[in-house]
Amino acid sequence: xxxxxxxxxxxxxxxxxxxxxxxxxxxxxxxxxxxxxxxxxxxxxxxxxxxxxxxxxxxxxxxxxxxxxxxxxxxxxxxxxxxxxxxxxxxxxxxxxxxxxxxxxxxxxxxxxxxxxxxxxxxxxxxxxxxxxxxxxxxxxxxxxxxxxxxxxxxxxxxxxxxxxxxxxxxxxxxxxxxxxxxxxxxxxxxxxxxxxxxxxxxxxxxxxxxxxxxxxxxxxxxxxxxxxxxxxxxxxxxxxxxxxxxxxxxxxxxxxxxxxxxxxxxxxxxxxxxxxxxxxxxxxxxxxxxxxxxxxxxxxxxxxxxxxxxxxxxxxxxxxxxxxxxxxxxxxxxxxxxx
Numbered sequence: 396x397x398x399x400x401x402x403x404x405x406x407x408x409x410x411x412x413x414x415x416x417x418x419x420x421x422x423x424x425x426x427x428x429x430x431x432x433x434x435x436x437x438x439x440x441x442x443x444x445x446x447x448x449x450x451x452x453x454x455x456x457x458x459x460x461x462x463x464x465x466x467x468x469x470x471x472x473x474x475x476x477x478x479x480x481x482x483x484x485x486x487x488x489x490x491x492x493x494x495x496x497x498x499x500x501x502x503x504x505x506x507x508x509x510x511x512x513x514x515x516x517x518x519x520x521x522x523x524x525x526x527x528x529x530x531x532x533x534x535x536x537x538x539x540x541x542x543x544x545x546x547x548x549x550x551x552x553x554x555x556x557x558x559x560x561x562x563x564x565x566x567x568x569x570x571x572x573x574x575x576x577x578x579x580x581x582x583x584x585x586x587x588x589x590x591x592x593x594x595x596x597x598x599x600x601x602x603x604x605x606x607x608x609x610x611x612x613x614x615x616x617x618x619x620x621x622x623x624x625x626x627x628x629x630x631x632x633x634x635x636x637x638x639x640x641x642x643x644x645x646x647x648x649x650x651x652x653x654x655x656x657x658x659x660x661x662x663x664x665x666x667x668x669x670x671x672x673x674x675x676x677x678x679x680x681x682x683x684x685x686x687x688x689x690x691x692x693x694x695x696x697x698x699x700x701x702x703x704x705x706x707x708x709x710x711x712x713x714x715x716x717x718x719x720x721x722x723x724x725x726x727x728x729x730x731x732x733x734x735x
Contacts, residue, residue, distance in 0.1 A: 400543065402498045403490075404721035405483060406550070406714075409468040410577030410603060410627060410686060412486035413714045415721035422721055424714045427486035430624040431456050431478060432464045435535065447485060448535040451477050458485055463620035469578045469604035474503060475523045484532055487540045498544040500720055501528065505581040506597030508549040514595060521547045550574060551581040552592060554684040554716040556723060558709060559588050564680070566590055571678035573671055573695065574716075575687030578602040580667060582674050596674045601666050603687040606630055606659045613655040617648040630656055630690075663687065664694025672698055681706045688712035 406413040415424040435448040436457045447458040454477065459465060468478050483501070488494070502508075507520045525545040532539055551574030559570060566587040574581040580601040584593045610626040619642060621629075632638045633656050636649075643649050668691070671681075681702060683692055692708050699706060709715045 400496055400498055401492065402500065402724065403487065404500045404717045404724065405486065406502050406717040406720070407474075407479060407483050407486075408576050408578075408686065409470070409473045410607070410623070411713065412482045413717040414486045414490060415714065415717040416490065416492070417721065422718060423490070424711075424718055424721075425486070425489055426713060427482070427489045428460070428624045428627070429468045429478065429482045429485075430458060430460050430462070430465045430622050431481050431485075432459045432462050432466055433457075446535075447488070447537075449481055449484070450533045450535065451480060451530065456481055459622070460624050461622050463622055465622040465624065467623070469602065469607065469623070471504065471507060471578060471599050473578070474507060474520075475527050480527055480530055480532055483528060483542075484534075484539050488534075488537075494538040494540045496541045496543050498546070499528070499542055500546045500548055500724060502548050502550045502716065502720075504550050504576070504579040504597055504599065505583065505595050506579060506599050508547070509595060548720060549595075550576070550579075550716060551684060552583045552585060552595075553719050553723065554709065554712075555585070555682045556589060556719050558682060558707065559585065562680070564588060568679045569593070569675075570680040570682060571671065571675045572682045572684065573667065573688075573691075574685040575663075575667060575683075575691055576602050576685045577604050577607070577687075580670060581685075582671060584675055584678065594674075596670075598670055601663070601670065603627070603630075603663070603690065605663050605666075606656065606687075606690065609659040610652075610656050613652045614643065617643050617645040617652050619644045630660075633657070660690050661694070664691040667691045668694045668698035671695065678702075679705065683708045684712045684715045686713040 404415045412427045435455050436446050449456045473479050510517050524547050528545050551572055555572055570585045572583050580598045583595040586593050607626050614621045629642050639649055643652055
C-alpha cells in the first residue's frame with residue numbers, strides 16, 4: 396500500500412501564518428494569527444475551549460489572543476527563533492488535520508533569502524530557517540505534527556504566478572510585485588509570464604508593524620492596553636464604530652485613536668509608494684499582495700496614476716502567497732512506501 400506524506404505551503408509571516416494544502420483535490424487555506432506569551436494558561440472553564448500550552452526546551456509558552464504581554468514578533472529575527480517554531484506548529488493545528496508526519500514549504504523575506512551584494516541565495520539563512528523548524532516542540536495534553544522536511548522559498552513573487560499567466564502579458568511586460576507584510580516590504584520585477592526576475596528589493600524597516608505599534612501606543616493612552624492581535628483587528632475594523640468602542644475603554648478618545656491609526660496608515664502608504672517609485676519608476680503593471688496590501692493600495696494608485704486598472708490588488712492578498720505555492724507544488728507530493 397502507498398501512503399502520502401502531506402505537504403503544507405506556509406507563508407509564516409510575523410503577524411499571521413498563512414497556510415494552504417490540498418484536500419480531496421481542493422486548495423484549503425487558513426490564516427492563523429501570532430499571539431504568544433511565556434508560561435502556561437490554566438485549563439479553560441468551557442469544555443469546548445482548547446488551550447494551547449507549548450514547551451520548547453525548558454521554556455513554556457501559551458497562545459493568548461488578548462494578553463498585552465504577548466511577545467513581539469515584528470522583527471526579522473522572528474524567522475529563526477522560538478516564536479517562529481511556535482507559530483508554524485500552532486497554524487498546523489488549526490487546519491483540522493490530525494497530527495502526522497508532514498513536509499512543509501516555508502518562506503523568508505527577500506532581504507533574508509537573497510544576498511544583498513549579488514542577489515544569490517543566502518544559504519546560511521536558509522539553513523538557519525530549516526534547522527529552526529526541525530527542532531522539537533511539545534503540546535501539553537496533545538500531539539503536534541512531525542515535520543520531516545523543510546523547503547524554503549522567497550516571499551512575494553510566487554504569489555502572482557496564476558494571475559500573470561491569465562493576464563495576457565507579453566514577453567516584454569515588466570510587472571512590479573509589491574508585498575507589504577507585518578515586518579518587511581518586499582518588491583520584485585517579473586518579466587513576461589515569469590520568464591525572468593530582473594531585480595528584487597527589500598526593506599526590513601517598513602511594514603504593517605508601523606501601524607500596529609502606533610495603534611498599541613494609542614490604545615495604551617486610552618486606558619486600553621492590548622495585544623498585537625487585538626491592535627491588528629482594530630486596524631482591520633477601524634470603520635466599525637461599535638467594535639472600536641468595545642476595544643477602547645476611554646470613550647472620549649475613540650476618535651483620537653482612530654485618527655492616529657488613519658495617520659499611520661497614510662504614513663505607511665507614503666513610505667511604500669516612495670520606495671516603489673525609487674525601485675521601479677515606470678513598470679507596465681503592478682500587483683499588490685500581503686497583509687498590508689489593502690492599506691497601501693490608494694497610495695500606490697496615486698503614485699502611478701497612468702496605470703489605472705493595471706494596478707491589481709490580488710484576491711485575498713494575505714493568503715495569495717501560500718495558495719500559489721501550494722498549487723505550484725501540488726504535483727510534487729511524494730509517495731512513501733509503507734508496509735501494509
